[in-house]
Amino acid sequence: xxxxxxxxxxxxxxxxxxxxxxxxxxxxxxxxxxxxxxxxxxxxxxxxxxxxxxxxxxxxxxxxxxxxxxxxxxxxxxxxxxxxxxxxxxxxxxxxxxxxxxxxxxxxxxxxxxxxxxxxxxxxxxxxxxxxxxxxxxxxxxxxxxxxxxxxxxxxxxxxxxxxxxxxxxxxxxxxxxxxxxxxxxxxxxxxxxxxxxxxxxxxxxxxxxxxxxxxxxxxxxxxxxxxxxxxxxxxxxxxxxxxxxxxxxxxxxxxxxxxxxxxxxxxxxxxxxxxxxxxxxxxxxxxxxxxxxxxxxxxxxxxxxxxxxxxxxxxxxxxxxxxxxxxxxxxxxxxxxxxxxxxxxxxxxxxxxxxxxxxxxxxxxxxxxxxxxxxxxxxxxxxxxx
Amino acid sequence: xxxxxxxxxxxxxxxxxxxxxxxxxxxxxxxxxxxxxxxxxxxxxxxxxxxxxxxxxxxxxxxxxxxxxxxxxxxxxxxxxxxxxxxxxxxxxxxxxxxxxxxxxxxxxxxxxxxxxxxxxxxxxxxxxxxxxxxxxxxxxxxxxxxxxxxxxxxxxxxxxxxxxxxxxxxxxxxxxxxxxxxxxxxxxxxxxxxxxxxxxxxxxxxxxxxxxxxxxxxxxxxxxxxxxxxx
Numbered sequence: 001x002x003x004x005x006x007x008x009x010x011x012x013x014x015x016x017x018x019x020x021x022x023x024x025x026x027x028x029x030x031x032x033x034x035x036x037x038x039x040x041x042x043x044x045x046x047x048x049x050x051x052x053x054x055x056x057x058x059x060x061x062x063x064x065x066x067x068x069x070x071x072x073x074x075x076x077x078x079x080x081x082x083x084x085x086x087x088x089x090x091x092x093x094x095x096x097x098x099x100x101x102x103x104x105x106x107x108x109x110x111x112x113x114x115x116x117x118x119x120x121x122x123x124x125x126x127x128x129x130x131x132x133x134x135x136x137x138x139x140x141x142x143x144x145x146x147x148x149x150x151x152x153x154x155x156x157x158x159x160x161x162x163x164x165x166x167x168x169x170x171x172x173x174x175x176x177x178x179x180x181x182x183x184x185x186x187x188x189x190x191x192x193x194x195x196x197x198x199x200x201x202x203x204x205x206x207x208x209x210x211x212x213x214x215x216x217x218x219x220x221x222x223x224x225x226x227x228x229x230x231x232x233x234x235x236x237x238x239x240x241x242x243x244x245x246x247x248x249x250x251x252x253x254x255x256x257x258x259x260x261x262x263x264x265x266x267x268x269x270x271x272x273x274x275x276x277x278x279x280x281x282x283x284x285x286x287x288x289x290x291x292x293x294x295x296x297x298x299x300x301x302x303x304x305x306x307x308x309x310x311x312x313x314x315x316x317x318x319x320x321x322x323x324x325x326x327x328x329x330x331x332x333x334x335x336x337x338x339x340x341x342x343x344x345x346x347x348x349x350x351x352x353x354x355x356x357x358x359x360x361x362x363x364x365x366x367x368x369x370x371x372x373x374x375x376x377x378x379x380x381x382x383x384x385x386x387x
Numbered sequence: 388x389x390x391x392x393x394x395x396x397x398x399x400x401x402x403x404x405x406x407x408x409x410x411x412x413x414x415x416x417x418x419x420x421x422x423x424x425x426x427x428x429x430x431x432x433x434x435x436x437x438x439x440x441x442x443x444x445x446x447x448x449x450x451x452x453x454x455x456x457x458x459x460x461x462x463x464x465x466x467x468x469x470x471x472x473x474x475x476x477x478x479x480x481x482x483x484x485x486x487x488x489x490x491x492x493x494x495x496x497x498x499x500x501x502x503x504x505x506x507x508x509x510x511x512x513x514x515x516x517x518x519x520x521x522x523x524x525x526x527x528x529x530x531x532x533x534x535x536x537x538x539x540x541x542x543x544x545x546x547x548x549x550x551x552x553x554x555x556x557x558x559x560x561x562x563x564x565x566x567x568x569x570x571x572x573x574x575x576x577x578x579x580x581x582x583x584x585x586x587x588x589x590x591x592x593x594x595x596x597x598x599x600x601x602x603x604x605x606x607x608x609x610x611x612x613x614x615x616x617x618x619x
Binding site: 049051072073074075076078080082083084085086087088089090091092099100103132133134135148158 | 493495496498499500501502503504506509514517518591593594595
């Protein structure tokens with residue numbers, strides 16, 4: 001656990017980078033510091049490993065004041081990932097990764113074995129071990145940076161804009177992998193970014209900084225999107241926070257409609273009647289395995305020659321499906337908006353149709369999720385008030 | 388050209404070449420030994436660099452012959468009398484290159500080293516100096532080549548080198564000897580330069596080929612400037 005107690009950083013000349021900061025980073029969680037440039041987030045990060053010394057207040061690492069530790073020894077116990085990798089150009093990949101183990105006195109062979117282990121962990125081909133940094137792509141270099149920070153298995157990891165120098169697609173992949181890695185490793189991570197999307201994606205907790213080093217709000221991503229503390233936070237989060245919030249609500253809360261689902265062998269008039277009975281113009285045709293084939297309109301079904309089955313009608317594509325078990329309400333809403341029938345298909349883990357959405361059903365589910373969240377917040381409130 | 392003169396004086400020519408090599412290489416290496424700590428200090432404390440650079444430039448502007456003569460009362464007609472001025476001249480090239488080399492260490496690399504728990508000395512030896520090597524050697528190449536060429540001037544005060552072939556050839560009005568001397572000085576400089584290029588390749592397998600070419604261009608550009616800038 002990392003605790004900031006009234007920490008201030010004032011530079012000679014009077015600039016205040018961090019102003020009476022109180023912040024707790026719980027052990028095993030990812031805390032993202034986000035804010036505009038010059039807000040003190042990077043200064044805050046670098047005070048944790050004493051790259052920058054505070055002018056006031058104190059920082060505790062697991063209850064110990066870090067000011068009393070030897071800086072070099074403190075740093076060897078804290079992994080550090082810097083923007084653009086910061087790899088040593090004159091060392092091979094394996095020796096870059098083995099840097100801290102070698103510093104703390106491991107034998108070269110053991111450090112190299114550990115390096116190869118970590119290369120596997122971060123998804124790097126072992127053949128790259130003897131290469132030099134310039135021979136790797138930006139994304140690969142960033143993976144080496146993460147592996148190097150993890151080499152001596154430090155409990156704390158500091159990440160300073162770790163993914164800002166790579167292209168958006170690589171960045172998204174690296175973010176996903178960080179989330180996966182953290183699920184296994186449970187490090188105490190402090191990550192600095194200026195990208196609020198990244199903060200919301202990878203953070204367990206997000207601290208939003210105002211200019212001049214004050215914290216506007218610290219909360220879970222869900223709570224930030226649901227209840228921004230003030231207009232600054234609201235503006236910082238961006239205009240579509242209502243939609244983005246739905247990412248944190250599970251699609252399993254949806255009550256799906258399975259009445260308009262018809263097998264491909266169903267007689268066409270029966271299928272048309274099924275659609276009309278529900279007040280809809282469309283029926284979802286599924287195959288024998290209950291997988292979606294497409295939407296058939298009631299009028300097309302009517303136009304088929306006598307004795308036809310629903311599967312012979314002209315079928316509209318069903319678009320994206322969403323997984324009832326693992327996707328969010330955002331995915332369900334997105335699929336609904338994109339579907340030509342104005343309804344999206346929910347499937348189970350085998351790809352079999354569970355039912356379809358309607359806007360009304362989405363509305364009910366969102367409303368219910370909001371109420372549940374508010375109840376949870378009320379339940380949590382007295383707990384949070386305890387010392 | 389009297390070609391037969393060459394084989395009949397082979398022993399003399401070999402000895403003079405070795406003397407020239409010695410007078411060229413030793414000052415450059417001594418200059419390196421002085422420049423590395425000096426350059427590190429200049430890169431570390433910015434205020435220190437301008438006065439050091441000015442001093443090195445002033446030294447370089449002094450005529451070599453004048454310095455030799457000033458030193459004779461102290462060191463006599465010896466190699467030392469030539470080596471001291473040439474060492475001082477080499478600082479003018481080597482100190483800026485050490486400083487540039489130290490500055491070529493990318494800031495994220497320096498920060499990453501600190502953040503990983505390198506102390507200042509360890510960071511210097513294991514991270515900063517190795518990264519500075521290509522630029523330092525580029526300076527060394529210029530220093531060696533210019534020392535080899537300036538060493539000939541020592542002949543005027545009687546310190547033996549390939550310069551002997553110039554003075555002797557001039558006095559005897561014997562062009563063959565002068566041409567052989569000139570060719571050998573150039574050849575010696577080229578061989579030393581080539582060895583340093585090879586040393587750079589061996590010491591820095593970590594550099595992309597493109598930047599190797601860039602460093603070579605830099606090194607080629609410098610001697611021209613130095614040699615035309617002053618005869619020493």
